[in-house]
Amino acid sequence: MARTESQSNDKFAGSWFWRYASPAAFFPLAGKLEKLCWALAAVLAAVGLYIGFFVAPTDAQQGEVYRVIFIHVPAAWMTMVIYMAMAFWAATGLVLGTRLSFMMSHALAPTGAIMAVVALVTGSLWGRPTWGTYWVWDARLTSTLILFFLYMGYMALAASFDDKKKGDRASALIALVGAINVPIIYFSVKWWNTLHQGSSVRPGSSSMAATMLTAMMIMTFAFWFYCVAAALHRLRTDIIERERNAAWLRDTLKAASQ
């Protein structure tokens, strides 16, 4: 008898992943997670901006304009991280055939594209007074611009098929092939010695003042939570659209509105 008990326990332990892989179980969980992420993003952004503007000192070389770093670097990191997450879910969808994986991938793309725009535009505004130009065809700038086009191509392809399943698969391929661009962006400042400066943050050693680094890292976490919250919101909207006929959705929404 003891044996059957342990077997059933094993079964239960293995089932949690599959339980949350179904939209019905995932939908309310994602809703709670989303709220938590919005709150954390807001609090962290307030703390990060306070330290960035009222504690961190003037930079000895660049003066005050360096304060763009508190949003430029987090946006540039997020656009790369989101692309990798998007490629991961695209690969998962292709291998396992799980619809929710493709939906995760779709939910991330617009936020990733927005982060690419923010990184490019803030970089441009920072570059003008610092380098004397808004734009150069530097390796890092160019590869980040390519990443933006990959996001746009991914979204256009996903939306261009009447059959959503075909759109899922075709766009997943772009996501995977384009992933090669992310390590190129990351290592571009080492491989090509062009205009964009090297990393200010390296494991073990940083060339920034402690308070500057603290503000930048707090802002990075704020961006991270913001992106997760936005993606979860988009994902839940997509679930509402795709699960129109499901009884569980009607029950969940009814329970939420009461």
Add this chain to the structure above:
Amino acid sequence: MIWESWAAFWAMGGRGLFVWGSYGVLAFAVIAELVTLKRARTSALKALHEHHEH
């Protein structure tokens, strides 16, 4: 406070346009995304309710 005055804060050492321009672009992007998210959710819920009524 590390700034001599609020005027010095807004001036950002003469680079105010670039610093506040950057933060303005971010604020615009975030607000645009939030509005889009909200609109998409509203129309999805509307479509769902119409679907359930028929």
